[in-house]
Amino acid sequence: MTYGKPELNQIIQAFTDYTGLEPTPEVSQRRYASLLHNKLTKQDYKTMDLVHYAISIQTDRYAPKIASPKDLYYKANDVIAYHKRQQTMEGGAVSL
Numbered sequence: 001m002t003y004g005k006p007e008l009n010q011i012i013q014a015f016t017d018y019t020g021l022e023p024t025p026e027v028s029q030r031r032y033a034s035l036l037h038n039k040l041t042k043q044d045y046k047t048m049d050l051v052h053y054a055i056s057i058q059t060d061r062y063a064p065k066i067a068s069p070k071d072l073y074y075k076a077n078d079v080i081a082y083h084k085r086q087q088t089m090e091g092g093a094v095s096l
Helices: 006-019 026-042 047-056 069-090
Strands: none
Touching: 006 026, 006 047, 006 069, 026 047, 026 069, 047 069
16 A cells, blocks of 8 residues: 655565565554664755665675665665675675
8 A cells, every 4th residue: 555655665576576475563663764764865865875785785795784764774774784884895885
């Protein structure tokens, strides 16, 4: 079910596509998606870029494990730090 803000629907849909299941309970996950969006916007990060990056690194052994918007809300700083560490190890510029 999609309703409300489109950016929240995108976050929920990204995790639904990744796991094959809707994050439950729906209301709680929407709240965490909203909190995540607000937190990242205040820190000048693009929410969907971080969501897609967090999902893309799930096969990496030492990456923070993320399975829902709630997980990403609590581990957003870990994902950002992991990204910066990876970029530094590759010798590239850090941008997310």
